[in-house]
Every structure is written in C-alpha cells, then in structure tokens.
Amino acid sequence: MSGFDAIDSLLAGVGPEAELPSLQVRRELRERARLSKAQVARALGVSPSTVAGWESGRDPVGEVRAKYAYLLDGLAAKFTTGTDTATGTGAGTASGAGIDTGTGTDAAPAVPSVAGSAVRQAGAAAEVLASSAPAPGEGDEAEEVLAVPEPCVLCGYPAGTRVAGFAQHLDAADCQATVAAPPAQPATAPARPEAVPVGKPASRTPRTSARPSGRSQGLSRRAFQEPSGPADLISEAVKAALAEHHGDVEAATAMLLKRAIPDAMRLLDETRKGARYDVIAHPWIPDILKKRTSRGADEIWEARPKWTRHELPPGRHEVTALDINGAYLSALKTHLPLGQLEHSAGLPHDRRRAGVHLITPPVWEHEAVLPNPIGQRDEPGPLWVTEPTLRLLLRLSGPKYGLCAPPEIHESYTSGATENLLEKFRIALKDARDTAIAEGDEVTLEYVKAMYSKFVSTMGESNYNRELYRPDWMHIIRSQAFSNLWLKALKAHDEGLTVVRAMGTDELHVIGDWRGVFPEGRGVTEVKVKDTYTAGIDATEHTGTEGEEG
Known part of the structure; x- marks a missing residue:
C-alpha cells in the first residue's frame, strides 16, 4: 500500500489546484465563524499575516492551498447545515447560508482529491476551530470593558479592557508604564487575615504577575494563546541557541543572526495578538x-x-x-x-x-x-x-x-x-535590549539589533x-x-x-x-x-x- 500512497502523492502534486472562493468570501466565512486570523494560521501552520494576505489579494499554493480550501469548504458546509436545520429544508448549499462562494455555482467550492492526511488534517482543524469560536461580539475588533481588571496579555499588569478575547491596555503608553511598575508580591506569600474585616467579603484582587500566565480564560483564548509573552520569545531563542552550540557564543550568535527575520516576524505576530487595527500585509502598491x-x-x-x-x-x-x-x-x-x-x-x-x-x-x-x-x-x-x-x-x-x-x-x-502600530513590537525589542546591556549579554544584544534592522530592510521587495x-x-x-x-x-x-x-x-x-x-x-x-x-x-x-x- 505504501507504493500506492506514494503514487497518489505524485498524482496529487500534478493535479489541478484546489479552487478557492473570492477574497471577500474568504474573510466572510472566517468572520462568520468568529475565528481570528491567528486561529486559522495556527491550524494551517502559517502566520496570521499570511492569512491576511490570502484575504487581500494573494493565493496560497501547494499543500497549504488544499488545506485552506478544505477549511473554507468545511466552514461553508457548517453554515449550510445550520441554516437547513433551522429551516427544516434538509441538505443545502453554501449559497443557502447566505454566502456567495465566488465559484460561479451554487455548490460549495470543490477540493481536488488529495491523497494522504493533509486534507483530513485541515478538516479536523476546521472542526476544532469552529467548535472553539468565541461567542457573538468577540470578533477580531470587539472591545469589552471588564468589571474586574485582568492581566494584560503583553505586560501582565491589570488592564480594564478585553479586545478579541485578550485583556490588554488600549494605549501602548499605559502598557509601557505598567511594565516599569514594581511587581506584586508572589502568589505564594501567606495571606494576612487582618487585611479582611470580619463579616465583610474579601474583594477580588487581580493577579499582577510579571508575565501572562498563558492559561486560557475562555474558548477564544485557549485556541491560540501562547504560554509565553513577546520578551520570552527572545530569551528562549537565545537560550536554545547557546544550548545547541554548547555555550559557543560565536556559533550561537551566527545562528541567531540567520534566524533574525523569521524570528522578528514571529515576534511581530505575538505583539499583534488582540490588536485594535487590521493590517494588510500585501496590499496593492503604486x-x-x-x-x-x-x-x-x-x-x-x-x-x-x-x-x-x-x-x-x-x-x-x-x-x-x-x-x-x-x-x-x-x-x-x-x-x-x-x-x-x-x-x-x-x-x-x-x-x-x-x-x-x-x-x-x-x-x-x-x-x-x-x-x-x-x-x-x-x-x-x-x-x-x-x-x-x-x-x-x-x-x-x-x-x-x-x-x-x-x-x-x-x-x-x-x-x-x-x-x-508597531509600539508593542518596539517595546519588546527595547526591553530585551536594555536587559542585555545591563547584564552584559552581547549575544542577545546582537540578536535584537539584527531583528529590528533586518525587519526594516526586508519588508520591501526582498526575497528574505x-x-x-x-x-x-x-x-x-x-x-x-x-x-x-x-x-x-x-x-x-x-x-x-x-x-x-x-x-x-x-x-x-x-x-x-x-x-x-x-x-x-x-x-x-x-x-x-x-x-x-x-x-x-x-x-x-x-x-x-x-x-x-x-
């Protein structure tokens, strides 16, 4: 059977590409499912900015195109099923869900028969994403005023607003200011009974750890919340490089400099979580x-x-x-x-x-x-x-x-x-730079410098x-x-x-x-x-x- 699987893979590679609906429909399907770009990106193994590009004028190719088409087909089918169940009309089409797939027919976009697990994996991802979609009102740009402040997703200090499922400071200056504030006492410190008057309920005190805990506070967050914040991405990358090269500073630095561009993009995506602004990553250019x-x-x-x-x-x-x-x-x-x-x-x-x-x-x-x-x-x-x-x-x-x-x-x-727009990205790099200078960490210092300088120089017409x-x-x-x-x-x-x-x-x-x-x-x-x-x-x-x- 392994030989036939290999032949199926070859045939799939030379077959027709999966059909995709129009750009507007792609976004409508995702937004109707209450899915963020980060959720879709994680399921397909790409970055959120790549998903944004697919919704604004760029098409995926190869295996990821088949996965993306399968995801969109699955979302369209779910809306059709939901509409038919509510109206009692039985099986329907994507157009019956009120969405024009842009394929020129009433049927949902067709996906070629691709051998292997790639399409089945994308279908499973679609099921998980659809089941973990946030409730109405918690879309990419939704803002919610919190009755009780929660830790900011970037700095860990109390924030009074939740955006797209993330508690955060709406003003970058507020976020920067709170980072400089002294952290609260560790959660393991013994409670002081005299602080709570007898007969009076204790007020809920928001946790103010130095970094986000990474634990979800709802389905919309559990789907794509990372266990670490932006600053951790930099320190963890440096530690991993030094460990891989057994403490060889020159070899670790050379490795980090080669990874500076993709690592900067990953950091940018991390700092854009729950952002108030939707950015077009590949727009039309005069x-x-x-x-x-x-x-x-x-x-x-x-x-x-x-x-x-x-x-x-x-x-x-x-x-x-x-x-x-x-x-x-x-x-x-x-x-x-x-x-x-x-x-x-x-x-x-x-x-x-x-x-x-x-x-x-x-x-x-x-x-x-x-x-x-x-x-x-x-x-x-x-x-x-x-x-x-x-x-x-x-x-x-x-x-x-x-x-x-x-x-x-x-x-x-x-x-x-x-x-x-790039303020949280800048602050994460600045904080890592300041810490590296204070600790005499030249590896991190060179890594951070390469991240922001190469980020600027390669966002134009660059192959990197x-x-x-x-x-x-x-x-x-x-x-x-x-x-x-x-x-x-x-x-x-x-x-x-x-x-x-x-x-x-x-x-x-x-x-x-x-x-x-x-x-x-x-x-x-x-x-x-x-x-x-x-x-x-x-x-x-x-x-x-x-x-x-x-």
Whole structure:
C-alpha cells in the first residue's frame, strides 16, 4: 500500500489546484465563524499575516492551498447545515447560508482529491476551530470593558479592557508604564487575615504577575494563546541557541543572526495578538513604490542627511562624534498606513492619514549652520517624500520655528494611520535590549539589533521576507530615523552647540559641552561617544600668517 500512497502523492502534486472562493468570501466565512486570523494560521501552520494576505489579494499554493480550501469548504458546509436545520429544508448549499462562494455555482467550492492526511488534517482543524469560536461580539475588533481588571496579555499588569478575547491596555503608553511598575508580591506569600474585616467579603484582587500566565480564560483564548509573552520569545531563542552550540557564543550568535527575520516576524505576530487595527500585509502598491530594475530604486526620496558644515568658527576646536543608539528601533514609532494606499490630489495634509507625497520642497536658507531637512538633493523641482519628511517640513514651517515656507503638496498616496502600530513590537525589542546591556549579554544584544534592522530592510521587495510586503513602511521607518537625527541636530543648535556634521541615521558631530544637552549611555534615549578629533584653524596662528604675507 505504501507504493500506492506514494503514487497518489505524485498524482496529487500534478493535479489541478484546489479552487478557492473570492477574497471577500474568504474573510466572510472566517468572520462568520468568529475565528481570528491567528486561529486559522495556527491550524494551517502559517502566520496570521499570511492569512491576511490570502484575504487581500494573494493565493496560497501547494499543500497549504488544499488545506485552506478544505477549511473554507468545511466552514461553508457548517453554515449550510445550520441554516437547513433551522429551516427544516434538509441538505443545502453554501449559497443557502447566505454566502456567495465566488465559484460561479451554487455548490460549495470543490477540493481536488488529495491523497494522504493533509486534507483530513485541515478538516479536523476546521472542526476544532469552529467548535472553539468565541461567542457573538468577540470578533477580531470587539472591545469589552471588564468589571474586574485582568492581566494584560503583553505586560501582565491589570488592564480594564478585553479586545478579541485578550485583556490588554488600549494605549501602548499605559502598557509601557505598567511594565516599569514594581511587581506584586508572589502568589505564594501567606495571606494576612487582618487585611479582611470580619463579616465583610474579601474583594477580588487581580493577579499582577510579571508575565501572562498563558492559561486560557475562555474558548477564544485557549485556541491560540501562547504560554509565553513577546520578551520570552527572545530569551528562549537565545537560550536554545547557546544550548545547541554548547555555550559557543560565536556559533550561537551566527545562528541567531540567520534566524533574525523569521524570528522578528514571529515576534511581530505575538505583539499583534488582540490588536485594535487590521493590517494588510500585501496590499496593492503604486508604481512609484516599485523598483524599476532588480538592482535599481523606486521613486521615493528618504531625505537621508549627508551634511558637513562649510565653515567653522575661528580657532581650533575639539569635535565629538556622537553615536545615536538604536536609531531604527526608535523609528518604529512612526505614523504607518494601515491599509491599501489611496490616491488623492490637491488636498491639504490630513494628520489622520499617512503615506507618500509628491511635494515641491521649500527653499532652505540655513545650510551654513543646519542640514537641509530633505537631505542633499541636486535636482530641483517636485519629489516624492514620505510621511515623516512631510511632517518635519510642516513642523519647521509652523509658528514655533518659522525656519522655512510650507511645502507644496501636489499628490498623495495615503491610508488611515496610527503611530502605535508597531509600539508593542518596539517595546519588546527595547526591553530585551536594555536587559542585555545591563547584564552584559552581547549575544542577545546582537540578536535584537539584527531583528529590528533586518525587519526594516526586508519588508520591501526582498526575497528574505515573504510574510510582509510594505515598501511604504520601509521608506517611512527609514525616513523617521533620518528625521529623528535632524531633530537632534536642531536641538544641539538651539542649545548653543556648533553642529559640524550629520550623517545617515546615527552620526552627529558637535562642538561644545554636549553632555549638558544629551544624556550619555547605551539606552535608546541616550548617545555615546564614537570619536573625538580637532578641527579648525588657530586664530592667532592665522592672524600671524596674514601679517607676514602682508
């Protein structure tokens, strides 16, 4: 029989692909079943962002396509059965359940006969998912105010709201603040009887462990709750790598660096559990965001600083080259478009949206002391810039600074946006980085750095990251890092320092007492010394030379 099974497998591989319903129907089936993307992803062995891609314009292939088709077929059949049972009409079709499968017939989408257990496994997964679906009102975006706070799924401290079955803080700042709060006493500490007055019931005190317990609090959570939080994913990966290589730091670090991209995507999925925003991972992209050649570039200008002051004040000066820590990590906090970019022309800037914009930049008249906010650009005329660059120019043209005229906006590709889309992801990486620095853990430090830097660099047109295709995000995050560096140069200038050079995302050269302006250290809000050197001409020496020549 094993020989026939092998032949069946070969035949299945060359047979017609399983038919899938339309994109809208795929999502309708899942949402009607009250299933989250994470539940479906777990059953099929993919990531939630992959499921989102299947519902927005991308089709699965191979064995996973057959599994996905079987799942959708099973969900459609369940709705048909439920409708027929309620009406007493007997066996029906998917269209009888009020859902158009998009196949052109009244029947549910057909699935080819695929040998082996793959389809049967997907069918079993569909049964489990359907039976564990949350009650009405607990869908992906449902919010529930809790009468008694429960531990936040990310930080473990009390949260008053549950979203999609997860207790969590709706504001990332609240979550960050509670992480810094001192943890409660261990649950094993003996109770103090005098704390409860006689004859009065004890109030329920929410558990405030340092991390989520991982135990389910309902069917919707049991289906896809992980036993560990985001920070645990990083520490567990490092421990496993060191164990596998018997404590060899170099070998473990090399292994972790190779895994940085998929591990970053897994961490992103973990931090997106119960999120308030639905993200399209593979949207339609306008031509301006597409590379003209395989090694070429698209039309987006990121405003990378590459500036050196033309003239220094008279005299010789000690210049300090400052290194800005975690530039790309800090830049993850930026306004990112959630959905597909939509075109507009002749409209003023809308701060509730984000994307890329065709602008005519203003004239910059402060090149002698500060770099141009759009970077060094030789060609005049309009150019496509990202959201951070436009917001920086608008800010500098406002009444607070008045450093330039406002830019002229011609066209835009934007979508509804939020600044906190990657905030929990950023906080998890930042906390792991801070802990690694405090403990002298260079393995974790290099691993975390690779995770956020490669995450940013591969979300565009890259063969290394197929889970997320957002070149608009890549340009926006990079530009945010450049904008952050430019604002540090402005702060130095306003505080009386002489700005000598600004390069890339993390290099700022200044003259003067910089420690009175920037805190020194390795944290993401601090700077460290990269180099010191002497520049300029001694005033007396210069004067003497002129006298001799005269």
